[in-house]
Amino acid sequence: MRRMAKEGKIHWADVIAEDLIRTGRPQVVATGISPSGPIHIGNLREVITADAIYRALRDKGADDARLIYISDTFDPLRRVYPFLPDSYSEYVGRPLSEIPDPEGCCRNYAEHFLRPFLESLSELEVEVEVYRADEMYKKGYYRDAIITALKMRDKIVSIIDAVTGKTTKSGWSPFNPICRSCGRLTTTTVTGFDPERGYVEYRCRCGDEGEVSVIGGGKLTWRVDWPARWKILGVTAEPFGKDHASSGSSYDSGTRISKEIYNYEPPYPIPFEHVLLKGKGSMSSSKGVAITIQEMLSCVPPEILRYVIIRTRPEKHIELDPGFGLLHIIDEYERSDISSDRSKALSRTSKSPMIDVPFRHIINIVQIARFDPVKMLEIIKRSGYRIEDIDLLKQYSKYAKEWLERFAPPSVRFEVREEVPPEAHEIAQPVREALSELSKFLMEKELDAEMVHQQVYAIAEKVGVEPKEIFEAIYLLFLGRRSGPRAGWFLVSLDRGFVIKRLTSL
Ligand SMILES: [Zn+2]
Ligand SMILES: [Zn+2]
Known part of the structure; x- marks a missing residue:
């Protein structure tokens, strides 16, 4: 079992980094996300988790550590997502890299969702080496792994069956050829294989038959693709959603395939929990329940978004409330000290220093x-x-x-009204007197938020009304409602002449 970081003592990223360094391997921390739709904050957790570990490794002197991101651009389009036009039904089953951009601005579908994601990563100062799966396949990175998988097909089947407790269909192949006629890789069946030439014969549901090269002509199925990739890229650590980590999952079969088929020690697993949106459940682009990374980065500095993720241990849910909840996290970040808050230290970026005003x-x-x-x-x-x-x-x-x-x-949300709002006429006579007392005070004294605040209490006693009534009257008079920011500070923030005039306007 992995050691748990004691809360407040060793940060989870440091615990993992120390475990990794102890293995003596050169460290390659990997992440991979399919660019099948807008990449949201839930997906970002994987990359930020990997980055925190990578930074912790570097801090501990592992200078040769690397951080890589594999974009699953060769994955097939699973279905017509709500954000796609109906006409995209003809592309279901084709690799994302071989489908046109739904908005026509990028070289393909995958790139359309990858581009803003990579821009966000750069803003978040996550410095990753990017690999595109389609390029890896087309350049032959996977060639040997595919040939090995095809040769050892029966052993792979027995591993997957043992892990999942299910029986794999007889026609199953670890390699899915891309039909040369319809372009799909989800509708083909392997009918033959020539290991010397590296060609695979197939038959497709569209009626086509033919052969494709193992270089770019198809893709390993996910359960084999993942361990193959570990070996090809030398991956030693990888965070992944807990769905991949449960018993019978692709991490379980991947571990055995890695050892028994590819003779490679599988990476250190870092399963992480979902990011939930408060009151809405797990984030999902396809269900439309998600905040995109760009949306979040338009509202908060990048270090805050990093902090939202890094301050929570991977095995715990993050329940994101982008309203008050987010403000609380910003408060916490502003108050905490970098020398005692490791999460803050791991979240820092160079570009946007925090401003000195809360x-x-x-x-x-x-x-x-x-x-x-x-x-x-x-x-x-x-x-x-x-x-x-x-x-x-x-x-x-x-x-x-x-x-x-x-x-x-x-x-x-509030708005300071240019004119006396009609709601202010509800203010009772004794409270109006209190307001005019307050205006006299503001005329005489230099403005100071705390003094103004205390004066409200003094005036309340003198005039014989509740302080609460005066506070409400102030908000009614300036905002047309009964609540607002802290009154002393609020009045001091406004132009003095304007405040005095307004206080005596009733
Ligand atoms: Zn585009
Ligand atoms: Zn076909």
């Missing part, structure tokens, strides 16, 4: 300033924070704006 503040500031960076800067100065880098502020203002539009709970 994200929660930025969210209020952008709304008060109506997304005007110059006004934002004034508010930040008034509220006692210091920020020099206007570009950084603009970037964070963009994050806040996107988060507010996409994920913010309604209670966080």
